Amino acid sequence: MADPSSYRPKPGQIPDSPGVYRFRDEHRRVIYVGKAKSLRQRLASYFQDLSNLHPRTATMVTTAASVEWTVVSTEVEALQLEYSWIKEYDPRFNVKYRDDKSYPYLAVTMNEEFPRVQVMRGHKKKGVRYFGPYGHAWAIRDTVDLLLRVFPVRTCSAGVFKNAERTGRPCLLGYIGKCAAPCVERVSPQEHRELAEDFCEFMTGRTGAYIRRIERQMADAAEDMEYEKAARLRDDIGALKKAMEKSAVVLADATDADLIALAEDELEAAVQIFHVRGGRVRGQRGWVTDKVEAVTSGDLVEHALQQLYGEESGDSVPKEVLVPALPEPIEPVQEWLTERRGSNVSLRIPQRGDKKALMETVARNAQQSLVLHKTKRASDLTTRSRALEEIAEALELDSAPLRIECYDISHLQGDDVVASMVVFEDGLARKSEYRRFQIKGFEGQDDVRSMHEVLTRRFKRYLSDKEKTGEWDPDGAEESLTEEDGRPKRFAYPPQLVVVDGGQPQVAAAQRALDELGIDDIAVCGLAKRLEEVWVPGDDDPVILPRTSEGLYLLQRVRDEAHRFAITYQRAKRAKRFKAGPLDAVPGLGDARKQTLIKHFGSVKKLRSATIDQICEVPGIGRKTAEAIVVALAAAAPVAPAVNTATGEIIEDEEPARAGSSSDGEEPVSAGTSEERRGQET
Numbered sequence: 001m002a003d004p005s006s007y008r009p010k011p012g013q014i015p016d017s018p019g020v021y022r023f024r025d026e027h028r029r030v031i032y033v034g035k036a037k038s039l040r041q042r043l044a045s046y047f048q049d050l051s052n053l054h055p056r057t058a059t060m061v062t063t064a065a066s067v068e069w070t071v072v073s074t075e076v077e078a079l080q081l082e083y084s085w086i087k088e089y090d091p092r093f094n095v096k097y098r099d100d101k102s103y104p105y106l107a108v109t110m111n112e113e114f115p116r117v118q119v120m121r122g123h124k125k126k127g128v129r130y131f132g133p134y135g136h137a138w139a140i141r142d143t144v145d146l147l148l149r150v151f152p153v154r155t156c157s158a159g160v161f162k163n164a165e166r167t168g169r170p171c172l173l174g175y176i177g178k179c180a181a182p183c184v185e186r187v188s189p190q191e192h193r194e195l196a197e198d199f200c201e202f203m204t205g206r207t208g209a210y211i212r213r214i215e216r217q218m219a220d221a222a223e224d225m226e227y228e229k230a231a232r233l234r235d236d237i238g239a240l241k242k243a244m245e246k247s248a249v250v251l252a253d254a255t256d257a258d259l260i261a262l263a264e265d266e267l268e269a270a271v272q273i274f275h276v277r278g279g280r281v282r283g284q285r286g287w288v289t290d291k292v293e294a295v296t297s298g299d300l301v302e303h304a305l306q307q308l309y310g311e312e313s314g315d316s317v318p319k320e321v322l323v324p325a326l327p328e329p330i331e332p333v334q335e336w337l338t339e340r341r342g343s344n345v346s347l348r349i350p351q352r353g354d355k356k357a358l359m360e361t362v363a364r365n366a367q368q369s370l371v372l373h374k375t376k377r378a379s380d381l382t383t384r385s386r387a388l389e390e391i392a393e394a395l396e397l398d399s400a401p402l403r404i405e406c407y408d409i410s411h412l413q414g415d416d417v418v419a420s421m422v423v424f425e426d427g428l429a430r431k432s433e434y435r436r437f438q439i440k441g442f443e444g445q446d447d448v449r450s451m452h453e454v455l456t457r458r459f460k461r462y463l464s465d466k467e468k469t470g471e472w473d474p475d476g477a478e479e480s481l482t483e484e485d486g487r488p489k490r491f492a493y494p495p496q497l498v499v500v501d502g503g504q505p506q507v508a509a510a511q512r513a514l515d516e517l518g519i520d521d522i523a524v525c526g527l528a529k530r531l532e533e534v535w536v537p538g539d540d541d542p543v544i545l546p547r548t549s550e551g552l553y554l555l556q557r558v559r560d561e562a563h564r565f566a567i568t569y570q571r572a573k574r575a576k577r578f579k580a581g582p583l584d585a586v587p588g589l590g591d592a593r594k595q596t597l598i599k600h601f602g603s604v605k606k607l608r609s610a611t612i613d614q615i616c617e618v619p620g621i622g623r624k625t626a627e628a629i630v631v632a633l634a635a636a637a638p639v640a641p642a643v644n645t646a647t648g649e650i651i652e653d654e655e656p657a658r659a660g661s662s663s664d665g666e667e668p669v670s671a672g673t674s675e676e677r678r679g680q681e682t
Contacts, residue, residue, distance in 0.1 A: 003062075004046065004047050004050075004061045004062065004064075005047065006065075007064070007065055007066045007067060008047045009043070009067065014039050014040040014043050014044075014069065015039055015040065015069075015071055016038050016039070016040040016041075017038070017039060017071050018035075018036065018037055018038070018039070018071070018072050018073070018074060018075050018077070018078045019035070019036060019039040019069050019070055019071040019072055019078060020033065020034070020035045020036075020069065020070050020072065020078050020081045020082050020085060021033070021034055021035075021036065021039060021042070021043060021067060021068065021069040021070075022067070022068050022069070022085065022089075022091075023060060023061070023064035023066070023067050023091075023093075024064060024065060024066045024067070024068070025063055025064055025065055026065040027493050027494070028066075029493055030085070030089035030091050031060065031063060031064060031091050031092050031093050032060050032064070032091050032092075032093040032094060033082055033085045033086050033089065033091050033094055034082065035075075035078040035079060035081070035082040036078070037075055037078075037329070039069050039071070043067065043069070046061050046067075047061070050062070056093070056291070059093075060093040063093075074332070075329070075331075075332035076332045076335050076336050076339070078332070079302075079306070079332050079333065079336050080336065082306075083306045083310045086306075087310070090432075104119050104120070104121050104137045104140055105119070105120050105121070105124075105130045105131065105140075105283075106119065106120075106130070106131040106140045106143065106144065106203065107119070107120035107128050107129065107130050107131075108128065108129040108131075108153070108196055108199060108200055108203075109127070109128050110127055110128065110129050110193075110196065110197075110200070111125070111126065111127025111128060113189055114154050114161070114182045114183075114189060114192055114193075115153060115154065115192070115193060115196035116153070116154050116155060116156070117144055117148075117153045117154070117155050117196075117199065118155060119137050119140050119141070124316075129200050130316065131200075131203045131204075131282060131283070145178075146239050147199065147202070147239070148173070148178040148179070149177070149178060149235070149236060149239045150214075150236045150239055151195050151196075151198055151199040151202070152173075152177065152178055152179050152180040152195065153179070153180070153192070153195050153196050153199050154179055154180070154182060154183075154192065155173065155179065156171055156173070156179070156183075161183050162599065163602075164181075164183035164184060165183050165184070166602060168184055169184070170183055170184050170186075171183075174186070180192055180195060203282075204277060204278065211237060214233055214236055214237055215237060217233055218230050218233035218234055218237070221233060255276055255278070255279045255320070256276065256277050256278070256318040256319050256320065257276045257318050257319070257320040257321065257322055257355070258273055258274070258275055258276070258308070258318050258320075258321050258322070259273065259274045259276065259322045259355075259358060259359050259362045260272070260273050260301060260304055260305075260308075260321065260322065260323045260324070260362070261273075261324055261359060261362035261363040261365070261366045262297055262300055262301070262304075262324050262325075262363075262366055263363065263366035263367040263369070263370040264291070264297070264300065264370070265370070266291070267290070267291055268288055268289065268290055268291055268370065268373070268374070269288070269289050269291055269300050269370070270286065270287075270288050270289075270366045270367070270369040270370035270373065271286055271287055271288075271289065271300070271304050271366065272284070272285075272286040272362050272363075272365045272366035272369060273285050273286065273304075273308065273362075274358065274361075274362050275318075276318075276358075277318075284365075286365070286366065286369050287307075288369065288370065288373045289303070296325070296328075297324060297325035298325045298326055298327045298328050299327070300325075301323045301324070301325055301326070301327055302327040302333055305321070305327075305333060305337070309337065309340050317337055317340045317341040317345060318341075318345075319341075319343075319344070319345060319346065320345070320346045320348075321337065321345060321346070321347045321348075322348065322349070322350050322355060322359055323347065323348070323349060324349065324359070324363065325349070326347070326348075326349060330347065333347065334347050383550055384426065384427030384428070384554070385400075385427075386550050386551075387427055387549075387550035387551045387553065387554040388400035388401060388402070388426075388427055388551070388554070389551075390545070390549055390550055390551030390552075391497070391551040391554065391555065393551075394534065394543050394545055394551060395497070395523055395525055395534075395536060395543070397496070397497070397523055399496070400496075401495070401496035401497035401523070402425060402426055402496060403423065403424070403425050403493070403494075403495040403496055403497075404423070404424045404425075404495055404496070404497045404498075404499060404558055405421055405422070405423055405495040405497070405498050405499070406421070406422050406424075406498075406499040406500070406501065406558040406559055406561070406562040407419060407420065407421055407451065407454055407455065407458075407498070407499070407500050407501065407510070407562060408420050408500075408501040408559070408562040408563050408565075408566040409439075409447045409450045409451060409454070409501070409566065410563075410566035410567050410569070410570040411439075411570060412570065412574060415574075416570055416573045416574055417438075417439035417450055418436065418437060418438055418439065418566060418569045418570045418573060419436070419437040419439060419450060419451075419454040419566060420434070420435075420436055420437070420562050420563075420565040420566035420569060421434065421435040421436075421437070421454070421458065421562070422434050422558065422561045422562045422565055423495070424554075424557075424558050424561075427554060429561060434565060435458075436565075436566075436569045437454050437457065437458075438573075439453060439454070447502065447505075447506060448505045448506060448508075448509045449509070451500055451502070451506050451509045451510055451513075452509040452510070452512060452513050455498070455509070455510050455513035455514065456513045456516070456517065459494075459513065459514065459517050459519055460517065462493075462494055463517060463519075494521075494522060495522060496522065496523065497522070497523045497524075497525065498510060498514075498522055498523070498524045498525075499524075499525055499526065499527060499555060499558055499559060499562075500524070500525075500526045500527075501526070501527065501529075501559050501562055501563060502526050502527075502528060503526055503528035503533070503535050503542075504526070504535050506526050507524060507525065507526035507535045507536065507537055508537060510524050510526070510537075511524050511537035511538075524536070524537055525543075525555075527555050527556065527559045528542070532545075532547075532552065532556065534552075534555065582604070582632050582633050582635075583597070583604075583629070583632065583633075585632040585635070586625070586628045586629050586632045587628065588625065588628075589625060589628075589629070593618075593620050593621065593625075596618060596619065596620060596621075597615075597618055597621070597629070600617075600618045604633070607629075607633065608633045608634075612626045612627055612630055613626075615629055615630070
């Protein structure tokens with residue numbers, strides 16, 4: 001625990017101007033980011049008697065080891081810089097948002113030649129129109145199913161679309177009238193885009209004019225005795241009205257607004273947002289935030305606005321934002337919202353009428369969300385704390401291991417040897433810290449040697465980063481602390497406990513790696529399978545934790561996660577190595593042109609039967625390369641691998657379940673999420 005006076009800036013060093021400041025801990029990790037109208041006054045408030053500070057603020061300043069700041073011209077610039085730094089560094093003492101990116105949106109990909117309607121999550125993309133968010137993906141699909149009768153816009157994936165283009169046959173939706181089938185040129189690209197634009201117009205709330213237009217068309221058709229057309233238009237009107245019934249009218253027809261409500265206690269706050277477009281509730285979202293700093297309701301509203309509109313396009317910011325409390329000062333926030341929208345934005349507290357009544361409804365939703373969250377978290381937080389305490393007691397540690405790293409080795413009969421590193425902080429997986437290793441020094445089934453190499457590489461990087469940042473240089477701190485892309489160093493933070501998947505030999509190898517590097521303040525243990533014994537370095541007998549122990553259960557989850565993540569990577573490498581089959585033998589034929597060939601012909605079998613002239617028709621394939629392809633395919637085995645005609649990817653033959661197992665012979669587990677597969681490779 002640091003003494004704040006040890007790193008307090010000297011009098012007169014801090015400028016009396018707007019800016020953004022960062023507190024860093026002893027490992028140079030950013031733990032708090034804040035902004036201030038006057039940096040001198042704000043930072044001075046942190047360096048006072050600890051008894052006068054909020055308990056969480058006191059914990060922050062005693063955890064920190066240094067403070068730095070950046071001066072900006074205006075408070076709006078400070079607001080923008082604060083948001084970008086919070087996103088970049090994810091400081092532990094700032095307001096934390098949870099579950100925000102899990103909300104699904106109804107998206108229309110207007111950036112494509114043939115726009116597609118689909119469900120999307122995560123970060124928003126340029127050129128895509130978004131509607132929502134919705135509470136459930138099935139709600140989006142129900143709405144789309146009703147509207148496709150009137151707006152038969154494409155909903156298929158790129159693979160299905162290209163396959164239909166190649167075969168000249170549309171998918172089922174094209175046959176039943178729920179897709180205009182641009183893939184087989186039933187409509188032109190311009191006509192299909194107009195359908196997508198009409199769909200977007202309807203979803204933005206401009207429903208009345210569109211329904212009146214169809215009613216006029218229905219009356220005209222009936223007058224001209226085109227009764228089948230009139231009946232179809234009548235059914236279209238019914239489908240539109242049914243879709244509109246799913247979102248009740250709550251405000252005046254022309255109202256576009258977002259309503260933000262809070263429910264809070266001393267430790268946490270729940271945020272709920274209702275998105276009203278055209279007077280109807282078009283979406284709802286919410287999250288729970290930890291109040292790890294002393295914040296007011298106005299501060300929470302400001303953080304919510306940053307989270308809500310920080311990465312949104314301008315058309316996602318409505319003309320009116322209704323809040324329970326105003327940020328202080330309000331002018332920079334309102335100016336920032338106006339810049340995001342491109343026109344004036346009204347930020348205010350509703351005082352009377354329908355808007356106040358709807359705000360009360362949003363507040364009730366926030367209160368229910370907070371109660372539900374606290375009910376779920378109470379037992380979870382207690383269990384995790386007990387698990388960490390049990391591990392510390394069993395391994396005779398000075399304190400609970402708040403950061404645990406676990407390592408596992410995986411290979412296929414000595415080939416494609418890889419390792420995984422997973423990180424748990426406060427008993428929860430921190431997937432952004434996961435890492436993957438290729439074992440390049442040797443091949444073979446030597447788990448002990450592999451474990452030694454991985455631990456050596458990981459902690460050499462830690463020592464290298466520590467050496468660079470041991471003495472803080474204000475002029476060169478950024479260069480020594482960040483990668484080329486501006487992100488924090490990958491191995492800059494040490495764990496309190498290293499767990500390896502294995503018994504005595506693996507534990508000894510891990511401890512030897514740390515000893516060789518001169519690291520003596522990190523505990524090591526291993527969890528052996530079958531009997532679930534916990535091994536520590538230098539002991540001939542394992543530590544036996546009760547089967548009902550929460551500490552053992554946490555170690556098992558950490559070990560199993562490392563095992564799964566290692567197998568995921570090993571399988572991916574193996575699949576990549578065997579992906580293209582006979583085409584690998586063609587010199588100068590890269591992955592891109594291999595995929596182009598497969599997509600053009602649909603399968604290796606059809607490519608095998610193609611002539612040299614037909615192969616030359618593929619973009620990027622010359623005659624010499626085409627001749628080499630024909631020779632390679634002729635020399636290959638007669639049975640070609642199957643190809644997924646929807647995506648154009650080659651499907652490997654099924655293998656026994658144990659083929660993807662790790663070095664210990666256990667069967668593989670699930671491959672994991674796309675987010676984890678994007679873990680950095682070292």
